[in-house]
Amino acid sequence: MKILVTGGSGYIGSFTSKSLLDKDYEVVIADDLERGHKEVLDKRATLEQGNLLDKDFVAYLFQKHKFDGVIHFAGYISMAESTERPYMYFENNVFTAINLLDNMYRNGVNNFIFSSTAGVYGSPKYTPIPEDHPKNPENPYGESKLIVERILSWSNKIHGISFAALRYFNASGAALDGSMGEGHNPETHIIPNAIKAALKGTDFILYGEDYDTPDKTCVRDYIHVLDLAEAHILALNKLIKDKGEYFYNVGTGKGYSNKEVIEMVKMVSGIDFKVNIAGRRPGDANILVADPTRIQKELSFRPYHSSLGTIVETAWLWHKKSLNN
Ligand SMILES: NC(=O)c1ccc[n+]([C@@H]2O[C@H](COP(=O)([O-])OP(=O)(O)OC[C@H]3O[C@@H](n4cnc5c(N)ncnc54)[C@H](O)[C@@H]3O)[C@@H](O)[C@H]2O)c1
Structure with a gap:
């Protein structure tokens, strides 16, 4: 199976790419390397270097490769930075997802795993936090992830794109x-x-x-990146078996x-x-x-x-x- 891993030269993306490759998935990494590290790229993966905000680049990816699924890590990740540069966060975190989903729909690719965050809950009303806890992000970073989760639900309803939004706690x-x-x-x-x-x-x-x-x-709640990588593979298998939309907390x-x-x-x-x-x-x-x-x-x-x-x-x-x- 061929999987597009966006942000695969970043922290969690590089570990998940390696886990996928170890399990014989074919991996194409799309990353502009702005905040990633070229030296962590696994030699078994194919790198497509480019910015996912560039619609032509994303269209090219889907024309060149026939993907069975997309794991979308690419994005900006700092809550603090997002309070200083909100538009940069909304643009990068929301529009990269839209560009991918649009091309998935056009090319009949139906499985999407999304890197979401515990930040969608904001300050919790109670703990431990289950998935149906009210969502109340307290910074543009968390809000950008919640916006994408909602877009994903519409993508599932309208275009039948199955997805799992994994809300990571502390990787x-x-x-x-x-x-x-x-x-x-x-x-x-x-x-x-x-x-x-x-x-x-x-x-x-x-x-x-x-x-x-x-x-x-x-x-x-700290989750080891190796366990987090495994959660993506489990979620991918779930989507392939049972179509639908899924939200999972990934913590201990x-x-x-x-x-x-x-x-x-x-x-x-x-x-x-x-x-x-x-x-x-x-x-x-x-x-x-x-x-x-x-x-x-x-x-x-x-x-x-x-x-x-x-x-x-x-x-x-x-x-x-x-x-x-
Ligand atoms: N690290 C955590 O604790 C944590 C917690 C919750 C959620 N997340 C989410 O997990 C994902 C991965 O986090 P990480 O810690 O690996 O981040 P990271 O910064 O190490 O990796 C992100 C990668 O995405 C790439 N990228 C960003 N914007 C891009 C664009 N427009 N086009 C192409 N490539 C782009 C960067 O170059 C980088 O390699 C992010 O979406 C983040 O929001 C992380």
Whole structure:
């Protein structure tokens, strides 16, 4: 089966491409490499370099290849940046999806997996969060993902395009041998930033110590990128078997506070870096923990690599290696 993986030179896309290739799927990666890394591209994949906002480029992809499905990772991912540059986020995250869907419809491609986010829920009214929890995004990034989810429902109703919107909680971790990992620019995620503080001897900035949680710091649900990659393959198989529209939380159901994450990074690295407390970031909820019952029941999803220890150990291994290269 031939799968178009957009954003396949980015963090989650590169891991999912590798998992697909290991399972003998044919993979075409479409990425403009603006925020991705050419060196993570798997040699077994075909790279089509271009911007998915360019309608001619997207039309060319579907003329050249006969895809059985599309996994759409490409997009901008920073909540904070989206509050400064909302139009850039709406344009890139919404119009890339429309360009793909339009060409899928014209070329009879019916299976779409979408990288959505826990950010569609906003500050939750209750936790753990099930998929039918009210949606109330608190920044343009989360809103852009919710808009695409709604467009997908219309695509399913009108053109019969089946889709799974995977609402990731916190993607994290690296390859078990440290050969691939997370490299965002800008980097806003706590684990890579705490590891960088440990490696470079800089202070770590902790945003907010006045949340309504047991240790007063935010609580998040971390999902290892290898488990996340597997969730995409399970969702793809589901679409091929049972047409329709599906929404899944991809998390573990267990939360860790920012302080627990920092302690884990200090323990794994053996380095005691300084933590400076800054004010809250706008839109950061107290607790964001998934209720993963649906994906566990319907797709038999099991997050084998998502203990905080494994996540931080693999991330540490990768960051240490990449600093030495
Ligand atoms: N990382 C997380 O914790 C997280 C959480 C929730 C959702 N997501 C979603 O998962 C997806 C992948 O996230 P990631 O962490 O791998 O991001 P990433 O920034 O590492 O990868 C995104 C890739 O998309 C490419 N890209 C962006 N816009 C493009 C365009 N217009 N045309 C072609 N290529 C383009 C970039 O060059 C990059 O390689 C994103 O859609 C993100 O919103 C990520």
